[in-house]
Amino acid sequence: MNKTPLLFLNVIIIATCGLIYELLAATVSSYVLGDSVTQFSLVIGIYLSAMGVGSWLSGFLDNNLAKRFVEIELAVAVVGGFSAPLLFLTFANVSYFNIILYAMVFVIGALVGLEIPLLMRILKDEIDFKNLVARVLALDYAGALVASLLFPIFLVPKLGLTRTSLIFGLLNAGVGLWGTWLLENLIKPRDTNILRVKGFIIAVLLIIAFIKADALTSLAEDALFVDNIIYAKSSSYQRIVVTKGKTGYSLFLNGNLQFNTFDEYRYHEALVHPAFAVHDGNPKRILVLGGGDGLAVREILKYPSVETVTLVDLDPEMTKVSKSVPVLGELNKHSLEDSRVSVINNDAFVWLDSAETEPFDVAIVDFPDPNNFALGKLYTTRFYNLLKKKLKPDSAVVIQTTSPLMARKSFWCIVKTLEASGFSVKPYNTTVPSFGVWGYALAKLQPFETPSKLPENVELKYLNEKTLSSMFEFSADTNLPNEEIEINRLDNQALVRYYESEWRRFE
Amino acid sequence: MxxxxxxxxxxxxxxxxxxxxxxxxxxxxxVAGEIVGANVNVGHILREMRNVEVPPNNWENVKVAIIGGGAAGLAAAYKLNKENFGDFVLLELENKIGGTAQSGESNVVPYPWGAHYLPVPFQENTELIALLDEMNLTEGRDVKGELVVKEQFLCREPEERVFYKGRWYEGLYLHVGENEEEKRQFAEFQKQVDFWVNWRDATGRRAFVLPVANCSRDAEVLALDKISFGDWLRQKGFTSERLFWYCDYATRDDYGLKLDQTSAWAGLFYFCSRVRKSGEESQPFITFPEGNGRFVNFLHSKIKDKTRMKTVALEIIPTEKGVDVIYLNTETNEIRGLHCEKTIFAAPIFTAKYLIRDFKTNPPEFVKEFExxxxxxxxxxxxxxxxxxxxxxxxxxxxxxxxxxxxxxxxxxxxxxxxxxxxxxxxxxxxxxxxxxxxxxxxxxxxxxxxxxxxxxxxxxxxxxxxxxxxxxxxxxxxxxxSPRTNFLWSTARDKAQKPFRNIHFAHSDLSGIALFEEAFYHGIRVANEILPG
Structure with missing residues (x-):
């Protein structure tokens, strides 16, 4: 049987794989490091030049070409196949990520660069040179087209980066293994067996990684998140995921969107500045409960009067990520590293119950929505009574209170609970496209007027005085419903039950 | 073996x-850890020791001796102390106070060793409410005069969950997979409970209320004590397995007895005594990480200096003038004696036959009914x-x-x-x-x-x-x-045991036939009032 056409099929696969690894590396690096023009340019440059180096190196190989070819295939299978998972892993754990990235791109490029010259030399005895060059190069470029079409249309949206990488590694291993049959008469029988064992082991490892990737929830997440995951880590408390999509970066905790860079400033300006606007003096001591992303603190630090910010967030991993992941650090303007800010990792309920501190001028309460009992306790009369003990008579408090449109009773339940705890409350709402209509509650221990003036000398992208006063108006479908609303207490957790029943409608 | x-x-x-x-x-x-608590051998010294001699210098005079530092003994001591009656000592066998309400400490959180909650008492239970007020657990009274307990001391939701065939479900009664007949029976059971919640005798007494002493003695109610809770359910036509499980869990939980061992009176007491009115929820639970340890530790804090830990009463001897109490300090192995006017016996009733001289040879009939x-x-x-x-x-x-x-x-x-x-x-x-x-x-x-x-x-x-x-x-x-078995609660045993024997007064939840903090507290206060002058 003439095996030459089958070897040409290998050329297409090799070419496709090669370009896929290049695209993977470029995509991962632009997600992770941002600035996609630079990243794509650098990755393509390094990759192509590495291919040149590979081609040049092929000149030094004289003997056992078929065996070398299979070995190179297997090497590409390992390095290329594990490239994306390895890049994500190193990104989460090492600071010299770009060195690893470029080194990996170079190694893959060099190995791929070796492939075609070797294959051509193997085939040169089967077919005359003119046709050989014509067909190999034509198929090589055709493979590149296949890859460049598959990658954005099918692979990234359907498989995700990690699984794409592993699957193409498997293809490379397959080509290598197949080669041991196609080129059987060119390889010593003993070597053939060794190569087959190696190929088999590599294929099994890739398959295990593929299954493990599933177990590590990345598959589930790939399905869950529309965008690509650039960072994912399970802390003791929650699953932290950062994604990159068309509208920017998003942070998810346990699958719930916390912000999107596209419109987070709307959410955080609306959260922070009204509280400062209703404080009569110059707030010096600020308390932030939750808000481990550092974005509320970014807004707080715009006020020169602020002397200390105490941020209490449950999860040390969250506050660490907000400092160490470049896109997050940039977004929060490194607020958590500011000398005025101290971070305490504790459950806010336990902290309020036990910590002894001076009272605060402004408290920003920015917890995830009350979708479980552990979070529900952070919205109870007990919690607000504990908070009261950390306030001065003229302190201002603001609380994120979920969506008055999607979870109307939940929203008003929080407002009623605050009132039952002795606060004077002014609820307000605004639109954050990523979330929808979103609600907050402004509260003080004494009656107060809704704010109408914004502080001077504070740079704002969203709020102006007109929007500020309009936020305190509620539409007919978001205002206080005409039915009895329970107060959320530790011993009834009414809010979690409201929230469950209201949000379940949208699942 | x-x-x-x-x-x-x-x-x-x-x-x-x-x-x-x-x-x-x-x-x-x-796994690391140990068996803690009362050394059985110490408990059994009671039975072994005969003819103990107190060295002449080891006698002291004290007006009242309290035997037992569980909830009843502590309540009695607390009441005496509160009424400025200071001349008493309390003897406790163990190195920890509180009996079955005792608790332990870890670096995470304190924890209970037994009883771990108290339903909010009805407004009529004034002595107990006074204790809760004094412990600063309360916020005041609602418009109907019922006690309002601070939120942080009421059991936080979610209160209960049940594991069944591999899954956890909310609540104690298993609703998942319930068929129509089972639903009907559960609703019918609630109706039976409601009937007894609303029931009043000719003098206006409830059938089931805390303390047991205030329950009606009407024959219609007491008849419930003559059959087991299981038989009562069957007589009423109940067959639902999950309802039987629910009732069985209740009797095991509160009484350490199975459904068919428990008297129907006690079974219904569990479901009815904490519901104010039909249709209302059961009274909320007051609880702490250390359970009822919080209560006994508070009571103890008031009378610490009068407590003698690790002491075993060996013999209680009624005399012409009062009572002599002989006890052993298990640390020093010293035998000491107390000449008292009165003694409060606040230990389990079955121990009386090992301790009270007259009972040793001739124990009264009722003692053996206390199981x-x-x-x-x-x-x-x-x-x-x-x-x-x-x-x-x-x-x-x-x-x-x-x-x-x-x-x-x-x-x-x-x-x-x-x-x-x-x-x-x-x-x-x-x-x-x-x-x-x-x-x-x-x-x-x-x-x-x-x-x-x-x-x-x-x-x-x-x-x-x-x-x-x-x-x-x-x-x-x-x-x-x-154990509130059938025919125990409303036989005459409890009434007889509650009568003082010469100058020995008895105070223990045993006397209610129901082991609850409220009952122990009630008997402690009752006996202190019996002893207090005037």
């Missing part, structure tokens, strides 16, 4: 489960709490019950503190339910065997419990609580 692992697990957890547990590879490895059951309670110190296996499983609650287990499941001590992550202490309860030779069976086991029973039982719901558990301490309660 030594038992195999399979024999032990079969005896405590049933044969099918024991077989599967022994078949699986779950290693029966040693107690054995329990063991364990505290598991976990480095992290077990995760739910399914996202839809109901999350960790305060009380976590295993439907298929003879144990009562466990209570999570970090719950009331609002600690929802990381290390935890779980308190596991296992009532021996008046089995033959229960005490002997329990005391034959060593720590490793007890720990294995507990971990194997919990591994039904938490396969990783062995890895998470850093230490298990176990308390064996040989005589944990009085």
């Amino acid at each position: 030594k038992f195999t692992r399979r024999e032990i697990l079969t005896a405590f957890l049933g044969l099918p489960f024991a077989l599967s547990a022994c078949r699986s590879k779950s290693e029966n490895t040693e 107690h059951n054995a329990w063991f309670v364990a505290n598991l110190f976990l480095k992290d709490r077990p995760k739910n296996r399914f996202p839809r499983d109901f999350p960790l609650a305060w009380d976590n019950v295993l439907y298929e287990s003879p144990s009562l499941g466990y209570v999570n001590s970090t719950h009331q503190k609002g600690i929802d992550y990381g290390a935890a202490v779980f308190t596991y309860y296992y009532p021996m339910c008046a089995e033959e030779n229960a005490r002997a069976k329990l005391f034959a086991l060593n720590h490793k065997e007890l720990a294995d029973i507990i971990l194997t039982d919990l591994s039904r719901a938490h396969p990783t419990i062995r890895e998470l558990t850093e230490k298990i301490d176990v308390m064996r309660w040989g005589h944990a609580m009085i």
Whole structure:
């Protein structure tokens, strides 16, 4: 049987794989490091030049070409196949990520660069040179087209980066293994067996990684998140995921969107500045409960009067990520590293119950929505009574209170609970496209007027005085419903039950 | 006699489960911890010691001696002290105060060794409410005059969950998979409860109320004491397995008895005595991480200087002028004597025949009617709490019950503190339910065997419990609580036992036939009032 056409099929696969690894590396690096023009340019440059180096190196190989070819295939299978998972892993754990990235791109490029010259030399005895060059190069470029079409249309949206990488590694291993049959008469029988064992082991490892990737929830997440995951880590408390999509970066905790860079400033300006606007003096001591992303603190630090910010967030991993992941650090303007800010990792309920501190001028309460009992306790009369003990008579408090449109009773339940705890409350709402209509509650221990003036000398992208006063108006479908609303207490957790029943409608 | 692992697990957890547990590879490895609490030998000194002599210099005079530092003895002492009656001492056998309400301390959270909650009392229970006010647990009264307890002391939601066939569900009664007939029966059962909640006798007394002393003695109610709770359910036509389980859990939980051992009066008491009006919820629970340890520690704090720990009363001798009490200090092995005017006997009633001189030779008839059951309670110190296996499983609650287990499941001590992550202490309860030779069976086991029973039982719901558990301490309660069997509560035994014997006054929840803090407290206060001058 003439095996030459089958070897040409290998050329297409090799070419496709090669370009896929290049695209993977470029995509991962632009997600992770941002600035996609630079990243794509650098990755393509390094990759192509590495291919040149590979081609040049092929000149030094004289003997056992078929065996070398299979070995190179297997090497590409390992390095290329594990490239994306390895890049994500190193990104989460090492600071010299770009060195690893470029080194990996170079190694893959060099190995791929070796492939075609070797294959051509193997085939040169089967077919005359003119046709050989014509067909190999034509198929090589055709493979590149296949890859460049598959990658954005099918692979990234359907498989995700990690699984794409592993699957193409498997293809490379397959080509290598197949080669041991196609080129059987060119390889010593003993070597053939060794190569087959190696190929088999590599294929099994890739398959295990593929299954493990599933177990590590990345598959589930790939399905869950529309965008690509650039960072994912399970802390003791929650699953932290950062994604990159068309509208920017998003942070998810346990699958719930916390912000999107596209419109987070709307959410955080609306959260922070009204509280400062209703404080009569110059707030010096600020308390932030939750808000481990550092974005509320970014807004707080715009006020020169602020002397200390105490941020209490449950999860040390969250506050660490907000400092160490470049896109997050940039977004929060490194607020958590500011000398005025101290971070305490504790459950806010336990902290309020036990910590002894001076009272605060402004408290920003920015917890995830009350979708479980552990979070529900952070919205109870007990919690607000504990908070009261950390306030001065003229302190201002603001609380994120979920969506008055999607979870109307939940929203008003929080407002009623605050009132039952002795606060004077002014609820307000605004639109954050990523979330929808979103609600907050402004509260003080004494009656107060809704704010109408914004502080001077504070740079704002969203709020102006007109929007500020309009936020305190509620539409007919978001205002206080005409039915009895329970107060959320530790011993009834009414809010979690409201929230469950209201949000379940949208699942 | 030594038992195999399979024999032990079969005896405590049933044969099918024991077989599967022994078949699986779950290693029966040693877990740290110890058997804590009363040394049985000390308890049995009572029976061994004869003709004890008190050295002449070791006699002292005190007006009142209180025997026993459980809730009843402490309540009596607290009341005497409150009324400025200071001339008394309290003798406690153990090195910890509180009897079955005692608690322990860990670096995460304190935890109970027995009783762990108190339903908010009705407004009529003024003495108990005064205690809660004094402990600063209350906020005032509502418009109807009912007590309002501070939010942080009321059991935090979620209160209960039940594990059934691999999943956790909310609540104690198992609603999942209920058919129409079962739903009807459960509603009918609620109606029966409502009937007795609303029932009043000719003088306006409730059928079931705390303390038991205030319950109606109308024949219609007392007739319930003559049949078992199980028979009562069957007579009313109930057949639902899950309803029987629910009622059986109730009697095991409150009385350490199975459904068919418990009197129907006691069974209905459980369901009716804490509901103010038909249709209303049961009174909310007051609870603390350390359970009822909070109450006994508070009572103790008021009379600490009058307490003598690790002392065993050896003999109580009624005399012409009063009572002589001879006791042993188990630390110094010194025998001492008290010449008293009165003695408050606040120990379990069955011990009276070993202590009171006149009873030793000629115990009164009623003593043998007071039967107690054995329990063991364990505290598991976990480095992290077990995760739910399914996202839809109901999350960790305060009380976590295993439907298929003879144990009562466990209570999570970090719950009331609002600690929802990381290390935890779980308190596991296992009532021996008046089995033959229960005490002997329990005391034959060593720590490793007890720990294995507990971990194997919990591994039904938490396969990783062995890895998470850093230490298990176990308390064996040989005589944990009085058993309200049929024909005990409203026979004449309790009335007779409550009468003072010469200058010895009796105060114990045994006298109510129901082992609750409210009852112990009631008898402590009652006896103190009997003794107080004027």
